[in-house]
């Protein structure tokens with residue numbers, strides 16, 4: 070990549086592309102289950118605080134670096150470090166990011182594969198007339214089937230890597246942008262349905278009335294990790310998007326819009342899912358299966374439920390597809406930067422991620438007994454450590470680079486705001502985001 074990269078055509082296109090990367094499993098699958106496991110409102114409050122104090126300012130830092138460097142993450146970091154007279158080793162941060170997305174994509178592909186299976190089951194009317202217990206048992210049986218898990222993982226990863234290899238991600242982005250409003254509409258519809266169930270009141274107070282006593286260092290750590298994950302921040306993946314940002318665009322406005330859309334999806338999904346949980350007397354701490362069990366139950370009660378459910382999984386699939394492309398891109402770009410062809414780079418990344426993903430895919434069946442660390446399964450480890458440790462560490466370093474290392478002039482120009490706005494952002498990153506992230510990481514690790 071070089072300084073004459075093509076730019077996103079409009080400001081809106083840039084915002085929508087970043088939203089495509091941000092909105093995905095994190096909002097609809099991970100947010101509800103992790104909130105459920107961490108006591109509800111207390112977690113939600115922390116998550117919103119972290120989005121505001123860490124996620125947003127660091128998202129700006131990350132995109133700003135890409136925008137100022139106008140190169141791939143590794144090259145942008147190295148180039149800007151050289152400009153500032155700092156160590157060129159900053160480029161390694163780009164490699165660390167690539168390793169982080171490698172781990173994330175490995176389970177992301179497995180879980181997105183669940184959506185493929187559920188889409189097909191839904192469209193064939195497989196959930197019609199099933200009661201909640203049967204739906205739950207069906208999901209358990211699916212997890213325990215190594216072949217179906219592997220098949221769907223393979224299919225999803227293949228879909229992702231073909232788009233990346235062909236370099237047609239922008240076409241997919243456009244399709245995604247066209248259909249995203251429909252996903253919102255469906256979530257609003259679901260939340261509307263949720264309001265008619267008798268679990269709605271409980272769900273609202275459980276989600277929005279925090280019990281501060283429920284806050285432990287681990288809950289804080291989970292909330293911080295999730296803020297990074299949901300905004301796609303901390304892995305240098307958005308840095309690559311920054312390189313394509315239009316000349317005249319205010320980064321704070323763009324980032325603010327993305328965060329608003331992103332949190333909106335999560336809240337709608339949360340309201341819909343927890344209303345079902347409480348009206349069916351289910352356990353909010355059910356874990357990663359939460360969405361996959363509650364939504365079929367909810368839709369089963371609606372007119373045309375099977376149709377809506379299949380549309381929903383199709384849209385979810387599309388949302389995860391654009392996120393997974395964003396996860397794969399930094400790795401492919403890194404290999405390409407070393408002189409490999411695009412197709413070959415995508416194939417290598419695809420095979421490595423596929424192998425790593427097998428650990429997650431099989432950790433409910435063949436590898437169920439394998440608990441390599443802290444008594445956690447491979448799936449639990451790979452859904453936790455990259456998100457809750459690697460992303461915050463990456464984000465912290467990105468923030469240090471943008472707010473302390475980068476030359477003032479480049480940084481300000483790339484943020485796209487005047488001097489007072491720039492100072493406000495930099496003060497916030499220097500004295501709030503960086504110490505806060507360091508503190509939570511240190512507390513969580515100890």
Ligand code: PHE
Nearest residue numbers: 091093094095096298299301
């Ligand atoms: N933000 C995406 C989601 O919520 C996941 C993601 C994380 C994408 C990190 C890119 C980088 O599903």
